[in-house]
Amino acid sequence: MTWRASVLTLFPAMFPGPLGQSLAGRALDTGVWSLDITQIRDFTQDRHKTVDDAPFGGGAGMVLRPDVIDAALNHVADGRPILCLSPRGRRFCQADAVHLSAIDGVVLLCGRYEGIDQRVIDARGIEEVSLGDYVLSGGEPAALVLLDAVIRLLPGVMGAADSAAEESFSHGLLEYPHYTRPAEWCGRRVPDVLLSGNHGAVAAWRREQSEEITQHRRPDLWVAYNAASHGLMTKGRLP
Ligand code: JCQ
Secondary structure (H helix, E strand, O other), X not given: OOEEEEEEEOOHHHOOHHHHOHHHHHHHHOOOEEEEEXXXXXXXXXXOOOOEEOOOOOOOOOEEOHHHHHHHHHHHOOOOOEEEEEEXXXXXXXXXXXXXXXXXXXXXXXXXXXXXXXXXXXXXXXXXXXXXXXXXXXXXXXXXXXXXXXXXXXXXXXXXXXXXXXXXXXXXXXXXXXXXXXXXXXXXXXXXXXXXXXXXXXXXXXXXXXXXXXXXXXXXXXXXXXXXXOOOOOOOOOO
Protein backbone atom coordinates (compact mmCIF):
# COMPACT_ATOMS: atom_id res chain seq x y z
CA MET A 1 0.00 0.00 0.00
CA THR A 2 2.86 2.41 0.81
CA TRP A 3 4.87 3.20 -2.33
CA ARG A 4 8.53 2.51 -1.48
CA ALA A 5 11.50 4.51 -2.70
CA SER A 6 15.03 3.35 -1.84
CA VAL A 7 17.96 5.57 -2.76
CA LEU A 8 21.64 4.59 -2.83
CA THR A 9 23.92 7.61 -2.61
CA LEU A 10 27.23 8.95 -1.33
CA PHE A 11 25.39 12.10 -0.18
CA PRO A 12 22.44 11.01 2.00
CA ALA A 13 21.97 14.56 3.35
CA MET A 14 20.51 15.54 -0.05
CA PHE A 15 17.36 13.52 0.86
CA PRO A 16 14.45 14.03 1.26
CA GLY A 17 15.44 17.64 0.45
CA PRO A 18 12.60 19.30 -1.49
CA LEU A 19 10.53 16.09 -1.22
CA GLY A 20 10.12 16.80 2.50
CA GLN A 21 8.04 19.90 1.63
CA SER A 22 4.63 20.63 0.14
CA LEU A 23 2.57 17.82 -1.40
CA ALA A 24 5.34 15.19 -1.41
CA GLY A 25 6.33 16.03 2.18
CA ARG A 26 2.76 15.67 3.45
CA ALA A 27 2.37 12.38 1.58
CA LEU A 28 5.65 11.17 3.11
CA ASP A 29 4.38 12.08 6.61
CA THR A 30 1.06 10.29 6.04
CA GLY A 31 2.65 7.09 4.69
CA VAL A 32 1.48 7.40 1.08
CA TRP A 33 5.13 6.78 0.20
CA SER A 34 8.29 5.91 2.15
CA LEU A 35 11.92 6.79 1.59
CA ASP A 36 14.96 4.86 2.80
CA ILE A 37 18.46 6.11 2.11
CA THR A 38 21.51 3.84 1.89
CA GLN A 39 25.01 5.29 2.18
CA ILE A 40 27.04 3.48 -0.49
CA ARG A 41 30.25 4.08 1.49
CA ASP A 42 28.94 1.84 4.30
CA PHE A 43 29.49 -1.16 1.98
CA THR A 44 33.22 -0.72 1.36
CA GLN A 45 35.67 -3.41 2.55
CA ASP A 46 38.89 -1.45 3.10
CA ARG A 47 39.81 0.86 5.98
CA HIS A 48 39.97 3.85 3.62
CA LYS A 49 36.33 3.27 2.60
CA THR A 50 37.18 3.37 -1.11
CA VAL A 51 34.12 3.52 -3.40
CA ASP A 52 35.83 4.30 -6.72
CA ASP A 53 38.97 3.68 -8.76
CA ALA A 54 40.65 4.74 -12.01
CA PRO A 55 39.16 3.45 -15.28
CA PHE A 56 40.86 0.46 -16.91
CA GLY A 57 42.20 1.62 -20.28
CA GLY A 58 42.97 5.05 -18.88
CA GLY A 59 41.14 8.33 -19.18
CA ALA A 60 39.76 11.05 -16.95
CA GLY A 61 37.74 10.61 -13.79
CA MET A 62 36.94 7.74 -11.50
CA VAL A 63 34.54 4.79 -11.74
CA LEU A 64 32.36 3.40 -8.93
CA ARG A 65 33.48 -0.14 -8.00
CA PRO A 66 31.08 -2.98 -8.90
CA ASP A 67 31.67 -4.92 -5.64
CA VAL A 68 30.72 -1.93 -3.48
CA ILE A 69 27.58 -1.13 -5.51
CA ASP A 70 26.56 -4.81 -5.50
CA ALA A 71 26.90 -5.09 -1.71
CA ALA A 72 24.83 -1.90 -1.24
CA LEU A 73 22.13 -3.25 -3.59
CA ASN A 74 21.98 -6.53 -1.63
CA HIS A 75 20.77 -4.47 1.31
CA VAL A 76 17.69 -3.01 -0.43
CA ALA A 77 16.91 -4.83 -3.69
CA ASP A 78 13.74 -6.97 -3.46
CA GLY A 79 12.33 -7.25 -6.98
CA ARG A 80 11.55 -3.58 -7.48
CA PRO A 81 13.18 -2.13 -10.62
CA ILE A 82 16.66 -0.68 -10.06
CA LEU A 83 17.18 2.58 -11.93
CA CYS A 84 20.38 4.57 -12.27
CA LEU A 85 20.20 8.25 -13.21
CA SER A 86 22.72 8.92 -15.95
CA PRO A 87 23.15 11.14 -19.03
CA ARG A 88 23.71 7.93 -21.07
CA GLY A 89 20.34 6.45 -20.07
CA ARG A 90 17.13 6.11 -22.02
CA ARG A 91 15.10 9.31 -21.71
CA PHE A 92 12.64 9.27 -18.76
CA CYS A 93 9.14 10.45 -19.67
CA GLN A 94 5.66 10.97 -18.17
CA ALA A 95 4.60 7.44 -19.20
CA ASP A 96 7.52 6.05 -17.14
CA ALA A 97 6.33 8.06 -14.14
CA VAL A 98 2.81 6.67 -14.59
CA HIS A 99 4.19 3.12 -14.83
CA LEU A 100 6.37 3.49 -11.71
CA SER A 101 3.46 4.98 -9.74
CA ALA A 102 1.45 1.80 -10.44
CA ILE A 103 4.01 -0.67 -9.00
CA ASP A 104 5.39 -1.26 -5.45
CA GLY A 105 8.20 1.26 -5.71
CA VAL A 106 11.69 1.73 -7.07
CA VAL A 107 15.39 1.54 -6.16
CA LEU A 108 17.41 4.54 -7.37
CA LEU A 109 21.18 4.36 -7.66
CA CYS A 110 22.86 7.77 -7.74
CA GLY A 111 26.17 7.75 -9.57
CA ARG A 112 29.02 10.21 -9.25
CA TYR A 113 32.39 10.60 -10.97
CA GLU A 114 32.53 9.31 -14.55
CA GLY A 115 30.07 6.49 -13.95
CA ILE A 116 29.54 2.99 -12.63
CA ASP A 117 31.40 -0.20 -13.60
CA GLN A 118 29.36 -1.71 -16.46
CA ARG A 119 29.51 -5.25 -15.00
CA VAL A 120 27.27 -4.45 -12.01
CA ILE A 121 24.83 -2.63 -14.30
CA ASP A 122 24.58 -5.77 -16.45
CA ALA A 123 24.61 -8.31 -13.57
CA ARG A 124 21.83 -6.55 -11.61
CA GLY A 125 19.73 -5.55 -14.63
CA ILE A 126 20.05 -1.89 -13.71
CA GLU A 127 18.13 0.39 -16.08
CA GLU A 128 19.92 3.63 -16.88
CA VAL A 129 17.55 6.58 -17.29
CA SER A 130 18.28 10.18 -18.26
CA LEU A 131 16.24 13.27 -17.46
CA GLY A 132 17.78 15.25 -20.30
CA ASP A 133 20.83 16.08 -22.37
CA TYR A 134 22.98 17.82 -19.79
CA VAL A 135 25.50 16.62 -17.21
CA LEU A 136 24.93 16.93 -13.46
CA SER A 137 27.65 16.49 -10.85
CA GLY A 138 25.75 13.47 -9.52
CA GLY A 139 22.51 11.54 -9.90
CA GLU A 140 20.91 12.93 -6.70
CA PRO A 141 19.10 15.97 -8.15
CA ALA A 142 17.82 13.79 -11.00
CA ALA A 143 16.58 11.17 -8.48
CA LEU A 144 14.68 13.91 -6.61
CA VAL A 145 13.05 15.06 -9.86
CA LEU A 146 12.11 11.51 -10.89
CA LEU A 147 10.58 10.83 -7.46
CA ASP A 148 8.60 14.09 -7.59
CA ALA A 149 7.16 13.12 -10.98
CA VAL A 150 6.02 9.74 -9.56
CA ILE A 151 4.82 10.82 -6.10
CA ARG A 152 2.40 13.44 -7.42
CA LEU A 153 0.65 10.62 -9.32
CA LEU A 154 0.11 8.41 -6.25
CA PRO A 155 -3.54 8.11 -5.16
CA GLY A 156 -4.55 10.94 -2.83
CA VAL A 157 -1.46 13.13 -3.32
CA MET A 158 -2.87 15.58 -5.83
CA GLY A 159 -6.27 17.32 -5.96
CA ALA A 160 -8.89 16.63 -8.63
CA ALA A 161 -8.21 19.96 -10.43
CA ASP A 162 -4.54 19.08 -10.88
CA SER A 163 -5.48 15.61 -12.12
CA ALA A 164 -7.58 17.25 -14.84
CA ALA A 165 -4.65 19.47 -15.85
CA GLU A 166 -2.51 16.32 -16.00
CA GLU A 167 -4.96 14.87 -18.52
CA SER A 168 -4.64 17.80 -20.88
CA PHE A 169 -0.84 17.68 -20.89
CA SER A 170 -0.83 13.92 -21.36
CA HIS A 171 -2.79 14.46 -24.57
CA GLY A 172 0.41 15.69 -26.17
CA LEU A 173 0.20 19.49 -26.37
CA LEU A 174 1.84 22.14 -24.22
CA GLU A 175 -0.41 24.15 -21.93
CA TYR A 176 -2.17 27.31 -23.13
CA PRO A 177 -1.29 30.59 -21.31
CA HIS A 178 -3.03 31.29 -17.98
CA TYR A 179 -4.39 34.60 -16.63
CA THR A 180 -5.97 35.80 -13.40
CA ARG A 181 -6.97 39.13 -11.82
CA PRO A 182 -6.46 42.00 -12.37
CA ALA A 183 -8.03 42.07 -15.87
CA GLU A 184 -5.57 44.87 -16.74
CA TRP A 185 -2.06 44.99 -15.29
CA CYS A 186 0.67 47.48 -16.31
CA GLY A 187 -1.31 48.27 -19.47
CA ARG A 188 -1.59 44.59 -20.41
CA ARG A 189 -5.12 43.28 -20.81
CA VAL A 190 -6.25 39.69 -20.40
CA PRO A 191 -7.47 38.37 -23.81
CA ASP A 192 -11.13 39.43 -24.22
CA VAL A 193 -12.35 35.92 -25.03
CA LEU A 194 -11.43 34.78 -21.50
CA LEU A 195 -13.77 37.44 -20.04
CA SER A 196 -16.59 36.70 -22.51
CA GLY A 197 -18.28 33.92 -20.55
CA ASN A 198 -18.48 31.95 -23.82
CA HIS A 199 -17.15 28.54 -22.75
CA GLY A 200 -17.01 27.17 -26.30
CA ALA A 201 -15.01 30.17 -27.51
CA VAL A 202 -12.68 29.90 -24.50
CA ALA A 203 -12.04 26.20 -25.21
CA ALA A 204 -11.37 26.89 -28.91
CA TRP A 205 -8.97 29.75 -28.08
CA ARG A 206 -7.06 27.64 -25.57
CA ARG A 207 -6.78 24.80 -28.06
CA GLU A 208 -5.37 27.20 -30.73
CA GLN A 209 -2.89 28.63 -28.23
CA SER A 210 -1.77 25.15 -27.18
CA GLU A 211 -1.25 24.11 -30.78
CA GLU A 212 0.64 27.28 -31.70
CA ILE A 213 2.98 27.16 -28.70
CA THR A 214 3.63 23.45 -29.24
CA GLN A 215 4.49 24.01 -32.93
CA HIS A 216 6.98 26.74 -32.09
CA ARG A 217 8.59 25.43 -28.91
CA ARG A 218 8.39 21.67 -29.35
CA PRO A 219 8.29 20.64 -33.02
CA ASP A 220 9.02 17.08 -31.84
CA LEU A 221 5.80 16.98 -29.78
CA TRP A 222 3.87 18.62 -32.63
CA VAL A 223 4.94 15.90 -35.09
CA ALA A 224 4.00 13.15 -32.60
CA TYR A 225 0.67 14.83 -31.88
CA ASN A 226 -0.25 15.00 -35.57
CA ALA A 227 1.00 11.48 -36.24
CA ALA A 228 -1.48 10.35 -33.56
CA SER A 229 -4.23 12.06 -35.67
CA HIS A 230 -5.39 14.22 -32.78
CA GLY A 231 -7.62 17.12 -33.68
CA LEU A 232 -8.03 16.24 -37.35
CA MET A 233 -11.78 15.67 -36.97
CA THR A 234 -12.39 18.87 -35.03
CA LYS A 235 -10.30 20.92 -37.43
CA GLY A 236 -12.22 19.63 -40.42
CA ARG A 237 -9.25 18.07 -42.18
CA LEU A 238 -10.87 14.64 -42.19
CA PRO A 239 -14.42 13.61 -43.13
C1 JCQ B 1 20.75 12.34 -15.37
N1 JCQ B 1 20.42 13.60 -17.10
C2 JCQ B 1 21.66 13.91 -16.66
C3 JCQ B 1 26.63 12.17 -14.14
C4 JCQ B 1 27.83 10.14 -14.67
C5 JCQ B 1 26.01 7.22 -13.51
O1 JCQ B 1 26.96 8.01 -14.12
C6 JCQ B 1 26.82 9.37 -14.09
C7 JCQ B 1 25.70 10.02 -13.54
C8 JCQ B 1 25.61 11.41 -13.54
C9 JCQ B 1 24.43 12.10 -12.95
O2 JCQ B 1 23.26 12.10 -13.77
C10 JCQ B 1 23.15 13.08 -14.75
C11 JCQ B 1 21.90 13.10 -15.55
N2 JCQ B 1 19.89 12.70 -16.35
O3 JCQ B 1 24.04 13.88 -14.96
C12 JCQ B 1 27.75 11.53 -14.69
